[in-house]
Amino acid sequence: MSIETTQVEDATRGRWATVQPWLSTLVRLSMAVILVAAAIPKMLDIPQSVRAVRAYRLLPEEVVPLVGTMLPFLELVLALFLFAGLFTRLAAIAWLVMMAAFVFGVAWAWAKGLSIDCGCFGGGGDVAEGTTNYPLHMLERAGFVALGTFLVIWPRSRLSVDGWMRAA
Numbered sequence: 001m002s003i004e005t006t007q008v009e010d011a012t013r014g015r016w017a018t019v020q021p022w023l024s025t026l027v028r029l030s031m032a033v034i035l036v037a038a039a040i041p042k043m044l045d046i047p048q049s050v051r052a053v054r055a056y057r058l059l060p061e062e063v064v065p066l067v068g069t070m071l072p073f074l075e076l077v078l079a080l081f082l083f084a085g086l087f088t089r090l091a092a093i094a095w096l097v098m099m100a101a102f103v104f105g106v107a108w109a110w111a112k113g114l115s116i117d118c119g120c121f122g123g124g125g126d127v128a129e130g131t132t133n134y135p136l137h138m139l140e141r142a143g144f145v146a147l148g149t150f151l152v153i154w155p156r157s158r159l160s161v162d163g164w165m166r167a168a
Helices: 003-044 046-055 064-084 088-111 134-153 161-167
Strands: none
Touching: 003 046, 003 064, 003 088, 003 134, 046 064, 064 088, 088 134
């Protein structure tokens, strides 16, 4: 390997080391905003959140009210961890687990021929045939999975409790 190649690689690593924490901050805050946007409408209408969970016809009826009620609060708590940059990698893993559950739920509904609004950002429940766009919904979830994966790999971010604790 030549000296020039090594210098270019060192410069590239140096630029990445400078840019990566800011990119991770942007990703972390974007994920937090998405979670707040998902949680607030559900918190404002818990019965609708329960109907949205029920529409998947996936969970036993005994647990549907609990899941529909607790989901927005879980989303909000996860958003707070991401806003603060506290346990960032674990928060990103929790995000990915949540996204896996949502992807599974949408795939289930799609495979069963259900026509539902996912209820991800409020609303939810059965909708008129032909009004559901499952491929677009899955593409959106793929983007959300990409955000979480980025943050699992590169959790170090600026303006974070994690960074403050690391420096102390």
